[in-house]
Amino acid sequence: MSGDAEAFWLAEAGRGEIRPERVREPGPDEVLVRTLHSGVSRGTETLVFTGRVPESQWPAMRAPFQEGEFPAPVKYGYLNVGVVEKGPEDLLGRTVFSLFPHQTRFVVPVSSVTVVPAEVPAHRAVLAGTVETAVNALWDAAPLIGDRVAVVGAGMVGGSAAAILARFPGVRIQLVDIDPARAGLAARLGVPFARPDEALGDCDLVIHASATPAGLKRSLELLAYEGTVVELSWYGDKQVDVPLGEFFHSKRLTVRGSQVGGIRPDHRRSYADRLALSLDLLRDDRFEALISGRSPFGDLPEIMPRLADGSLPALCHVIDYN
DSSP states (O other): OOEEEEEEEEEETTEEEEEEEEEOOOOTTEEEEEEEEEEEEHHHHHHHHTTOOOGGGHHHHOOTTOEEOSSSSEEOOOOEEEEEEESOTTTTTOEEEEOOOSBSEEEEEGGGOEEOOTTSOTTGGGGHHHHHHHHHHHHHHOOOTTOEEEEEOOSHHHHHHHHHHTTSTTOEEEEEOSOTTHHHHHHHHTOOEEOGGGOOOOEEEEEEOSOSHHHHHHHHHTEEEEEEEEEOOOOTTOOOOOOOSTTTTTTTOEEEEOOTTOOOTTOOOOHHHHHHHHHHHTTSGGGGGGEEEEEEGGGHHHHHHHHHHTSSOOSEEEEEOO
16 A cells, blocks of 8 residues: 545535545556645536535546445545656656546556646646636537637636637737626636626627526527527526527527537547647646635535635635645
Protein backbone atom coordinates (compact mmCIF):
# COMPACT_ATOMS: atom_id res chain seq x y z
CA MET A 1 0.00 0.00 0.00
CA SER A 2 1.14 3.55 -0.72
CA GLY A 3 -0.55 4.68 2.48
CA ASP A 4 -3.87 5.84 3.78
CA ALA A 5 -5.90 8.66 2.28
CA GLU A 6 -9.09 10.51 3.15
CA ALA A 7 -12.06 11.28 0.92
CA PHE A 8 -15.24 13.31 1.15
CA TRP A 9 -18.42 11.23 0.83
CA LEU A 10 -22.07 12.20 0.65
CA ALA A 11 -23.43 9.97 3.42
CA GLU A 12 -27.07 10.95 2.87
CA ALA A 13 -28.87 13.84 1.23
CA GLY A 14 -27.62 17.03 2.88
CA ARG A 15 -24.89 15.41 5.00
CA GLY A 16 -21.30 14.70 4.03
CA GLU A 17 -18.42 13.16 5.94
CA ILE A 18 -14.72 12.44 5.53
CA ARG A 19 -13.89 8.74 5.35
CA PRO A 20 -10.59 6.85 5.30
CA GLU A 21 -9.44 5.27 2.03
CA ARG A 22 -6.74 2.72 1.16
CA VAL A 23 -4.46 3.62 -1.74
CA ARG A 24 -2.74 0.79 -3.61
CA GLU A 25 0.60 0.92 -5.38
CA PRO A 26 0.33 2.25 -8.96
CA GLY A 27 0.81 -0.17 -11.83
CA PRO A 28 3.07 0.34 -14.89
CA ASP A 29 0.59 2.67 -16.65
CA GLU A 30 -0.71 4.44 -13.55
CA VAL A 31 0.21 7.38 -11.34
CA LEU A 32 -0.10 8.08 -7.64
CA VAL A 33 -1.32 11.66 -7.17
CA ARG A 34 -1.27 13.75 -4.02
CA THR A 35 -4.04 16.34 -4.20
CA LEU A 36 -3.14 20.02 -3.91
CA HIS A 37 -6.57 21.52 -4.60
CA SER A 38 -10.04 20.44 -5.63
CA GLY A 39 -12.93 22.58 -6.71
CA VAL A 40 -16.61 22.43 -5.79
CA SER A 41 -18.72 22.79 -8.91
CA ARG A 42 -21.52 24.57 -7.11
CA GLY A 43 -24.34 23.89 -9.56
CA THR A 44 -23.91 20.16 -10.18
CA GLU A 45 -22.37 19.17 -6.86
CA THR A 46 -25.02 20.89 -4.76
CA LEU A 47 -27.73 19.06 -6.75
CA VAL A 48 -25.93 15.81 -5.90
CA PHE A 49 -25.44 16.90 -2.29
CA THR A 50 -29.13 17.63 -1.80
CA GLY A 51 -30.23 14.38 -3.47
CA ARG A 52 -31.90 16.11 -6.42
CA VAL A 53 -30.49 14.08 -9.31
CA PRO A 54 -33.47 12.46 -11.09
CA GLU A 55 -33.26 8.67 -11.20
CA SER A 56 -33.51 8.79 -14.99
CA GLN A 57 -30.24 10.75 -15.03
CA TRP A 58 -28.20 8.59 -12.65
CA PRO A 59 -26.19 6.90 -15.44
CA ALA A 60 -25.56 10.18 -17.29
CA MET A 61 -24.54 12.00 -14.11
CA ARG A 62 -21.90 9.51 -13.00
CA ALA A 63 -18.53 11.16 -12.49
CA PRO A 64 -15.55 9.34 -14.07
CA PHE A 65 -14.14 8.14 -10.73
CA GLN A 66 -17.33 8.12 -8.71
CA GLU A 67 -17.74 5.46 -6.04
CA GLY A 68 -21.12 4.48 -4.64
CA GLU A 69 -24.48 5.10 -6.26
CA PHE A 70 -26.99 7.93 -6.32
CA PRO A 71 -28.59 9.22 -4.26
CA ALA A 72 -26.15 8.13 -1.47
CA PRO A 73 -23.71 7.13 -0.15
CA VAL A 74 -21.57 8.40 -2.99
CA LYS A 75 -18.10 9.87 -3.50
CA TYR A 76 -18.56 12.57 -6.12
CA GLY A 77 -16.51 15.34 -7.71
CA TYR A 78 -14.45 16.04 -10.80
CA LEU A 79 -12.20 19.09 -10.35
CA ASN A 80 -8.89 17.88 -8.94
CA VAL A 81 -5.34 19.23 -9.23
CA GLY A 82 -2.44 17.38 -7.65
CA VAL A 83 1.21 16.43 -7.95
CA VAL A 84 2.43 13.06 -9.24
CA GLU A 85 4.33 11.20 -6.52
CA LYS A 86 4.80 7.87 -8.32
CA GLY A 87 4.57 6.92 -11.97
CA PRO A 88 6.45 7.38 -15.26
CA GLU A 89 9.60 9.46 -14.94
CA ASP A 90 8.35 12.20 -17.25
CA LEU A 91 5.40 12.84 -14.91
CA LEU A 92 7.14 12.66 -11.51
CA GLY A 93 6.70 15.92 -9.65
CA ARG A 94 4.44 17.38 -12.35
CA THR A 95 1.22 19.19 -11.48
CA VAL A 96 -1.74 17.47 -13.15
CA PHE A 97 -5.49 17.91 -13.54
CA SER A 98 -7.86 14.95 -13.31
CA LEU A 99 -11.58 14.30 -12.96
CA PHE A 100 -11.19 12.77 -9.49
CA PRO A 101 -13.38 13.49 -6.43
CA HIS A 102 -12.28 15.25 -3.24
CA GLN A 103 -9.58 12.90 -1.89
CA THR A 104 -6.13 13.44 -0.46
CA ARG A 105 -4.24 10.82 -2.55
CA PHE A 106 -5.32 8.41 -5.28
CA VAL A 107 -4.19 6.17 -8.14
CA VAL A 108 -5.48 6.61 -11.71
CA PRO A 109 -4.35 5.62 -15.22
CA VAL A 110 -1.72 7.85 -16.83
CA SER A 111 -4.27 8.59 -19.56
CA SER A 112 -6.57 10.20 -16.97
CA VAL A 113 -4.22 13.03 -15.99
CA THR A 114 -3.28 16.14 -17.97
CA VAL A 115 -0.22 18.22 -17.15
CA VAL A 116 -1.05 21.75 -16.02
CA PRO A 117 0.96 24.43 -17.88
CA ALA A 118 3.62 25.99 -15.66
CA GLU A 119 2.06 29.44 -16.14
CA VAL A 120 -1.29 28.32 -14.64
CA PRO A 121 -1.47 28.48 -10.82
CA ALA A 122 -2.46 25.09 -9.41
CA HIS A 123 -5.51 26.43 -7.58
CA ARG A 124 -6.83 28.09 -10.76
CA ALA A 125 -6.40 24.87 -12.73
CA VAL A 126 -9.38 23.32 -10.88
CA LEU A 127 -11.51 25.45 -13.23
CA ALA A 128 -10.44 23.30 -16.19
CA GLY A 129 -13.55 21.11 -16.02
CA THR A 130 -15.84 24.15 -16.03
CA VAL A 131 -13.92 25.88 -18.82
CA GLU A 132 -14.30 22.63 -20.80
CA THR A 133 -18.08 23.02 -20.55
CA ALA A 134 -17.84 26.58 -21.86
CA VAL A 135 -15.48 25.54 -24.67
CA ASN A 136 -17.87 22.77 -25.71
CA ALA A 137 -20.79 25.22 -25.75
CA LEU A 138 -18.88 27.60 -27.98
CA TRP A 139 -17.90 24.75 -30.29
CA ASP A 140 -21.61 23.94 -30.52
CA ALA A 141 -22.61 27.59 -30.96
CA ALA A 142 -19.80 28.48 -33.42
CA PRO A 143 -20.02 32.29 -32.94
CA LEU A 144 -18.82 34.44 -35.83
CA ILE A 145 -16.82 37.65 -35.92
CA GLY A 146 -19.21 40.52 -35.35
CA ASP A 147 -21.93 38.44 -33.67
CA ARG A 148 -24.11 39.99 -30.97
CA VAL A 149 -23.95 37.68 -27.97
CA ALA A 150 -25.41 37.60 -24.48
CA VAL A 151 -24.44 35.22 -21.67
CA VAL A 152 -27.36 34.89 -19.27
CA GLY A 153 -26.31 33.66 -15.85
CA ALA A 154 -23.04 34.86 -14.32
CA GLY A 155 -22.04 31.68 -12.51
CA MET A 156 -19.00 29.47 -13.09
CA VAL A 157 -20.08 28.27 -16.53
CA GLY A 158 -21.52 31.57 -17.72
CA GLY A 159 -18.50 33.45 -16.41
CA SER A 160 -16.15 31.04 -18.19
CA ALA A 161 -18.05 31.45 -21.47
CA ALA A 162 -17.97 35.24 -21.12
CA ALA A 163 -14.22 35.23 -20.41
CA ILE A 164 -13.58 33.25 -23.60
CA LEU A 165 -15.95 35.36 -25.71
CA ALA A 166 -14.21 38.51 -24.49
CA ARG A 167 -11.25 37.42 -26.63
CA PHE A 168 -13.33 37.09 -29.82
CA PRO A 169 -12.72 39.96 -32.28
CA GLY A 170 -15.63 42.24 -33.08
CA VAL A 171 -18.17 40.45 -30.86
CA ARG A 172 -20.72 42.49 -28.93
CA ILE A 173 -20.88 40.64 -25.61
CA GLN A 174 -22.91 41.23 -22.43
CA LEU A 175 -22.95 39.22 -19.21
CA VAL A 176 -26.52 39.24 -17.87
CA ASP A 177 -27.58 38.41 -14.31
CA ILE A 178 -30.29 39.39 -11.81
CA ASP A 179 -27.66 40.01 -9.12
CA PRO A 180 -26.18 43.52 -9.52
CA ALA A 181 -23.15 42.40 -7.51
CA ARG A 182 -22.10 40.30 -10.51
CA ALA A 183 -21.20 43.56 -12.25
CA GLY A 184 -17.92 43.33 -10.37
CA LEU A 185 -17.29 39.88 -11.82
CA ALA A 186 -18.07 41.15 -15.33
CA ALA A 187 -15.62 44.02 -14.88
CA ARG A 188 -12.85 41.62 -13.84
CA LEU A 189 -13.60 39.44 -16.86
CA GLY A 190 -13.49 42.47 -19.13
CA VAL A 191 -17.08 42.31 -20.42
CA PRO A 192 -20.06 44.68 -20.06
CA PHE A 193 -22.75 43.76 -17.50
CA ALA A 194 -26.53 44.19 -17.63
CA ARG A 195 -29.55 43.31 -15.55
CA PRO A 196 -32.09 41.21 -17.50
CA ASP A 197 -34.40 44.18 -18.13
CA GLU A 198 -31.48 46.27 -19.39
CA ALA A 199 -29.84 43.69 -21.67
CA LEU A 200 -29.36 44.50 -25.35
CA GLY A 201 -31.58 42.52 -27.69
CA ASP A 202 -31.27 41.54 -31.33
CA CYS A 203 -28.72 38.85 -30.37
CA ASP A 204 -27.47 36.28 -32.84
CA LEU A 205 -26.58 33.98 -29.95
CA VAL A 206 -27.42 33.65 -26.28
CA ILE A 207 -25.56 31.31 -23.94
CA HIS A 208 -27.98 30.42 -21.13
CA ALA A 209 -26.51 29.26 -17.82
CA SER A 210 -28.79 30.64 -15.10
CA ALA A 211 -30.63 27.34 -14.44
CA THR A 212 -33.91 29.25 -14.07
CA PRO A 213 -37.03 29.25 -16.29
CA ALA A 214 -37.06 33.06 -16.13
CA GLY A 215 -33.50 33.13 -17.47
CA LEU A 216 -34.42 30.84 -20.37
CA LYS A 217 -37.46 32.98 -21.21
CA ARG A 218 -35.38 36.15 -21.19
CA SER A 219 -32.73 34.45 -23.34
CA LEU A 220 -35.34 33.74 -26.01
CA GLU A 221 -36.61 37.31 -25.82
CA LEU A 222 -33.12 38.66 -26.51
CA LEU A 223 -32.72 36.78 -29.80
CA ALA A 224 -32.82 38.25 -33.26
CA TYR A 225 -34.61 36.52 -36.16
CA GLU A 226 -33.31 32.94 -36.49
CA GLY A 227 -31.15 33.39 -33.38
CA THR A 228 -30.05 30.51 -31.15
CA VAL A 229 -30.04 29.86 -27.42
CA VAL A 230 -27.39 27.35 -26.34
CA GLU A 231 -28.79 25.85 -23.15
CA LEU A 232 -26.12 24.96 -20.58
CA SER A 233 -28.28 24.91 -17.45
CA TRP A 234 -28.67 21.71 -15.48
CA TYR A 235 -32.07 21.82 -13.77
CA GLY A 236 -31.92 18.55 -11.84
CA ASP A 237 -35.43 17.48 -10.92
CA LYS A 238 -37.05 20.89 -11.61
CA GLN A 239 -39.74 21.13 -14.29
CA VAL A 240 -39.08 23.95 -16.74
CA ASP A 241 -41.68 25.78 -18.83
CA VAL A 242 -40.27 26.82 -22.21
CA PRO A 243 -42.22 29.68 -23.85
CA LEU A 244 -42.78 28.26 -27.31
CA GLY A 245 -45.72 30.55 -28.08
CA GLU A 246 -45.60 34.29 -28.79
CA PHE A 247 -42.56 35.03 -30.99
CA PHE A 248 -40.83 31.62 -30.91
CA HIS A 249 -42.13 30.37 -34.27
CA SER A 250 -42.49 33.71 -36.03
CA LYS A 251 -38.82 34.52 -35.33
CA ARG A 252 -37.71 30.94 -36.19
CA LEU A 253 -35.74 30.61 -32.97
CA THR A 254 -33.61 27.64 -31.93
CA VAL A 255 -32.90 26.18 -28.48
CA ARG A 256 -29.87 23.90 -28.60
CA GLY A 257 -28.76 21.70 -25.73
CA SER A 258 -25.06 21.45 -24.95
CA GLN A 259 -23.12 19.77 -22.17
CA VAL A 260 -19.62 18.57 -21.54
CA GLY A 261 -20.31 14.85 -22.00
CA GLY A 262 -20.38 14.89 -25.80
CA ILE A 263 -18.43 16.59 -28.57
CA ARG A 264 -20.23 17.40 -31.81
CA PRO A 265 -19.74 14.41 -34.15
CA ASP A 266 -18.48 16.56 -37.02
CA HIS A 267 -15.87 18.26 -34.83
CA ARG A 268 -12.28 17.23 -35.43
CA ARG A 269 -11.14 17.70 -31.82
CA SER A 270 -10.91 14.98 -29.16
CA TYR A 271 -11.71 15.12 -25.44
CA ALA A 272 -7.98 15.36 -24.74
CA ASP A 273 -7.71 18.31 -27.15
CA ARG A 274 -10.58 20.05 -25.37
CA LEU A 275 -9.06 19.63 -21.91
CA ALA A 276 -5.62 20.76 -23.08
CA LEU A 277 -7.20 23.84 -24.67
CA SER A 278 -9.12 24.61 -21.47
CA LEU A 279 -5.95 24.45 -19.36
CA ASP A 280 -4.15 26.64 -21.87
CA LEU A 281 -6.93 29.25 -21.69
CA LEU A 282 -6.48 29.35 -17.90
CA ARG A 283 -3.16 31.16 -18.40
CA ASP A 284 -5.39 34.26 -18.63
CA ASP A 285 -5.49 35.96 -15.21
CA ARG A 286 -9.11 36.99 -15.80
CA PHE A 287 -10.24 33.51 -14.79
CA GLU A 288 -9.02 34.24 -11.27
CA ALA A 289 -12.28 36.20 -10.86
CA LEU A 290 -14.18 32.89 -10.78
CA ILE A 291 -12.39 31.74 -7.61
CA SER A 292 -14.73 33.05 -4.94
CA GLY A 293 -13.45 31.36 -1.77
CA ARG A 294 -11.13 28.77 -0.30
CA SER A 295 -11.35 26.31 2.59
CA PRO A 296 -9.24 23.47 3.98
CA PHE A 297 -10.22 19.91 3.07
CA GLY A 298 -11.21 19.10 6.63
CA ASP A 299 -13.95 21.74 6.54
CA LEU A 300 -15.82 20.19 3.58
CA PRO A 301 -18.58 18.57 5.71
CA GLU A 302 -19.44 22.03 7.05
CA ILE A 303 -18.83 23.94 3.80
CA MET A 304 -21.02 21.83 1.47
CA PRO A 305 -24.36 22.50 3.25
CA ARG A 306 -23.64 26.23 3.18
CA LEU A 307 -22.81 26.13 -0.52
CA ALA A 308 -25.97 24.12 -1.17
CA ASP A 309 -28.36 26.45 0.69
CA GLY A 310 -26.69 29.62 -0.57
CA SER A 311 -25.66 30.92 2.85
CA LEU A 312 -22.07 30.83 1.54
CA PRO A 313 -22.25 32.66 -1.81
CA ALA A 314 -19.83 31.13 -4.28
CA LEU A 315 -18.74 30.68 -7.84
CA CYS A 316 -15.90 28.15 -7.66
CA HIS A 317 -15.02 27.30 -4.06
CA VAL A 318 -11.50 25.88 -3.88
CA ILE A 319 -10.56 23.21 -1.35
CA ASP A 320 -6.94 23.30 -0.18
CA TYR A 321 -5.07 20.19 0.99
CA ASN A 322 -2.10 19.95 3.33
